[in-house]
Every structure is written in structure tokens, then in C-alpha cells.
Amino acid sequence: MVRELRERLHRAVAEVQPDPAALRRLHDQVPRRRARHRTRWTGVAAVALLTAAALPTIHGVQQLDLSGGPVDGPLAPGPSRSAVTPGPSVSSGAGRPSSLPLPVITATASGSPSGPVPELTTSGSLAGVPGSPPAGTAPTPGCGPADLGQGSSHLGAVEADGRVYGWFRVVNTSGRACELAGGGLLAADSATVKVAAHTAGGPATGLAEPVAGGPVLLPPLAGYQVRFGWVPDAPCPGGDGGGGGVRAAAFAVGAGPSGSAGPSQAPGPETSPSPVESPNPTTSPTAGRATVTLTHTPEPGGPKVVATLANACAGTVYQNGPERIPDVSPLATG
């Protein structure tokens, strides 16, 4: 019975043949489906981060802008009673938080389809992160551009001495363990802002002492973070002494090289037409200032994570090497 059943089963479907176009369709559909997965994850991460990280940032900025401006009447409640920079939205918002100098949230989809990495503008500014490109000898494969995703960034409030600390986080989304090849590349898009590795006793005192660790191994869904601190060369002029009107922390998750749709615009806070220039927007105090975009590229050619310092003056970004974070919830901050 069993042998006969075997034969009959095979005979029963012996004439079933694949559609001649089947393989071509698969070649067409598999990459498409893959891209769809990727887009979905990137979008989820971006939205979650916008809600999670934008709020603390706004709070920080509020305190920062307590400069000498005149009081502008009944405004949003909160610690910013002394002044909020004047702006068009002041008149309108009955306590609407957007009348505060919000960070300009720019969902910069950084990364043209070919995704050229922003060149480092200063020589020697390449982050000194431990590790080297995978030699192929490691038992665990190196993390490729497509393995890393769910990038997030965070910038804390500007501290009294004008420094800003933050982090980039990236998650191994590949479903298998991989090893960080180099820990990524941190670049600033401004000639006045340098990037350097943080060293023991270095100026970015808020960063942990660098530890010479081996390569970072990332199990599936584990992430790593790169902490960094921006230290102005001198107190930025024209503000409250320390921070000087520097605004931290617009951020965005850049699209990968697939270029697919990228993270969508920030849902809510596409802020009011930047009424947030420094108190005297026209002249000198802002000279030499720029919005500096810090870009962390986990793997060349892959997605990027972006953080933006608005109104920054010359300075240096110090970064630590990548450190493993055990488990990543996109909502975790700090």
C-alpha cells in the first residue's frame, strides 16, 4: 500500500510544471518585498523617535533661550517665563508649544540612491574607533549595511558651558548575530566643526573614559550606541554666556541606499516658520554659526542617522567607540 501510494502520488502530479515566467517573477518580487520590509522598519523607528526624543529636547531648548529678550506677553506656561524669542507665532498660539523656539526638525533623508557618505572635512578627523574591517577570519560575520537599522539619535540639552552630549544608536535588524566592523563613521558637515575620538582626560568630560574593547558583537535585535559630545572652541557669542543660542537636536533617520521613500516628514512638529533665530538675527553675533549636521554612518552604503546642532559655532565633536546596548526599545532615551 505504502509503496503504491508513493508511486501514485508522484504520478498524480508528474505533469505539473512551473510557469515559464516563475523564476523571472521571483527575481522581480524578492527584492521588492525586502525593500518593503526595510521601509516599514525605518518608518516605525523614525516616528517613534520623533515622539520620544523631540519632547525632552524642546524642554531643554526652552531653558536655553532665556536670553535677554523682552517678555512677550502671555505665553506658554513653563520655565520660560522671562523670554522667548519673538516670532510670528507668538501672537497666535494660546499656550501652543510651537510658539517656543522649537528645534527645527528636519527629516533630512540624507543619502542619495548611491548614498555618498559626507566627506570628512578635516584631515585626521576620522573617528578613532577600535576594530578594523572584517578580515573574514572571524567566526561571526561582519555587520553589513543591510544588517543595521532602526537608527536613532539623541541630543541632550545644551549645558551651561555650551556643550551638548548625545548619542547615536543602531540596531542589528538582520535576524542573525554579526560583528561591527568598525563602529561606523561620524561626520560633521561643517568646516568649523571637527570630529575627533574622545581620549582619557579629553575636553568632553561628560563622556565616559574610552575603553579599549574588542569588536562589538551584536546578537539579533541588539544595538550599539556611539556617544558623543560637542564642545565649542570658545563660548558661542551672543547668547547667555555658555550655550549662546545653540540649539540642539533636530534629528532624522536617513534612508538607506535603496532610497526608498525614506523616513517621512516629522508628523507634527514641522515647526512654525523658524521664528527661532537668535535674538538679533540680522548681524554679527551669529557670524560663523551654522547648522551642523552630524551624520553617523554605521556601514558605508547603509542607512545613516543624523543629529543636528542648529546655530552652532566652531567646535569639536568628540566621540566614543561603539558600545553594545543590550536591548533596544526605540522609545528609550538617555
Place this chain on the structure above:
Amino acid sequence: MGTAAADAAGASVDHLTATYQAHYRSLLRLAALLLDDTASCEDVVQEAFIRVHAARRRVREPEKTLAYLRQTVVNLSRSTLRRRILGLRLLPKPMPDMASAEEGAYDALERDQLKTALRRLQRRQREVLVLRYFADLTEAQVADALGISVGSVKAYGSRGLAALRVLMESSDD
């Protein structure tokens, strides 16, 4: 390093082609035996290939690819899931199973008889028999693919065989 990405893509395309050549037809036939609606077996197998290959984790374990594919085909062949795929179906396709000329008339009859009998089995019995005797899996492999115990595989198998025998005999009359 764009080349690295391109290499990775190339490798996965090659793996897709290789898997296609090695397994597509037999999985199509597996689906044809499992499905009570043979017209959709190509859709089921296509969808299984796309899912398994779009999930990189699975492609990274090439030795498990066939097992994943088979499992996905079995799952997709269950009617509730299949309906969803059919909703996504792009083109109506001709039945791959073309019963041909007179010389095949007897075979066609025999085929139909077996398929009809299979369709009248309980779903689990049908799945166990097809995986066990068409795909030649061991009992343990069938248990894995269906997510049931080996004991259940044995039970479904023997009851399925008995039921099939009854069905075939009754249709012989």
C-alpha cells in the same frame, strides 16, 4: 563599499536561482497535492519563495532553506491563508496541469481518483501522507514541518492511510 552591497545582492540572487532550480518543481507538485484548489498552487509556491528569500535570516542558513520553503508551502496551502494570497494574485494563470491526449486518459483518471480521495481526507491526514510519502520526509521531519509531535504524525499517518484505502476502494467500485 557599494560593491559589497552589490555582492550581497548578487549572492542572494544566485541562491534564489539555485533554490529555484533545485526545489521549485517538487514544491509545486507538493502544493498540487495539498491544495484542493490546484489552480493556486503556483501562487502558493511563489509566495513561499518570496517570503523565505525576502527574510535574510533564512537565506543565511541555506541548508534550512528547503525545510522553510516546505513549511511555508504547507502553511500557505491551508485555505484561510490561501484566500489572502489569492486576493493578491496579479494574473490569472492557466492550470499547469494539462491533461493531454488519449494515451493519458487512464493516467488522468487515476490521477483524479487519487486527488479526489486526498481532498476528502482531513487536512492533517492529507498533510502527513503527502509529506511522508511524496516528499519522503521522516516522521520527525514531518513533525517539525507541521509543528506537531511525532506521535501525532504516526497517528495521523496511520488513520490517513486507512481512510485513503477506504476512499480509493469505494471509488474503484
